[in-house]
Amino acid sequence: MQAAHAGVPLLLAATSVHGLTMAATDSDFRTVLNSVDLVTPDGQPVRWALNVLHGAGLQDRVYGPTLMRQVCETAAAEGVSVYFYGSRPEVLERLVDRLHVTLPGLRIAGYSSPPFRALTPEEDAAEVARIKASGAQIVFVGLGCPRQERWAYDHRSLLARPLVCVGAAFDFHAGTLRQAPAWMQARGLEWFFRLLMEPRRLWRRYAKHIPIFVILVSRQYLTQRLSWPPP
Template sequence: MIDVAQGKRNVLGVLVDVTDYASATARIVEAAREQRAFAVTALAVHGVMTGVEDPAHNARLNSFNLVTPDGQPVRWALNLLHGAGLTDRVYGPTLTLKVVEQAAAEGLPVYLYGSTQPVLDRLVPALQGMFPALKIAGVEASKFRAALPGEEVEIAERIKASGARIVLVGLGCPRQEVFAYAMRPLLDMPLLAVGAAFDYHAGLLKNPPAWMQKYALEWLWRLGLEPKRLWKRYVLLNPAYLGRLAAQKAGLWKATAPEAATAPVHGFAV
């Protein structure tokens, strides 16, 4: 059995947790029970590279309470660089279901923030079909614009008034991480940046075959589904990630991890 309590490890300057589904779910649900602010994201290659390319965002990511290795290449990096011994990634959509399952079992209401209203209209019955005991405290679609002055407080008040104990945030990377970082000081509950989980569980995106997921070929599947939107992400960022990973392993590049950001975020996207 591997030790999943190794804490955070440096992957290209982004601090990623050595964790598995059970440990990650337990930490999130514990924070929900204790009504404690707790920011979570699951990072694949694209998520890590957003930090590499933007030092301010890197520092923001490094302030998160929990950053899971969403993609196989991120898991491989933890094993290669730090001997983590992880046998599986902690994939955002799967982690979402595990957290929702436990929330349903314990009666912890969930708030869904992000995506579009048509997606949410499909997602809510899908989740309730999987977990009949699930309490959905509120649903709020993305406005696809920058937040207005003071709007973060209004959003936080709506979420708190709903009785929610966990917030799932589906705004896409890096908008969802910026949102979760900005909202964490205002909410005494976990905020999970869950990426494409809303689309997957609403039945709008199909997961690739298990063998593609195992061998880190999920990017190829996604590229085939959305080539115009995703080609730059995968064609340019994947080689850059591998190059920097090799340089970090060989000691040719020192991947410094910026200190956790503490300043409030203004003008984030909602």
């Protein structure tokens, strides 16, 4: 909230297995993710890996929808205005309607949904101007990984305010996507639930990125074990 009150750039991203494996295999995206001011472990597998590899001692993940809700609650309490950028128009309308009911004190400065393609320079300039004109102090970005992180990276200086990348949080809070049961989330099975909900969209992503993540974590674990001095 300090950055929001001060009007200074800040990048925050709730990052899952998908984002980490993309950073490991795509040098351009690695540069983007390394520039983020605060990266939080959105998935349980990421939390487990941090605990095993680095002794982080994390008790839970920082789930994108929960992060968004908590930031909105604090923003409402402190009179900070927010903007929602991403998803689809109908999702944003439902999201805003719900927030008016559940968080009536939240100042929603505006929202917009860009087309699902690369914007022309003119279109991009118009989006930036719209966000600036709204006076929003925090911008939530829900474009999906890696598009949202790239967008935030490219616009941090132009917008000069906190940009919070939250993935599918807009859809979850709008009620257009079902969240996995709590027991599945706790056991790191949310990916399986989402695969059942959206098989055509997600099967390629999971088939590619889950094995890469397992290999990367296993390799780092074995490297650490083998490099330790004998007792």
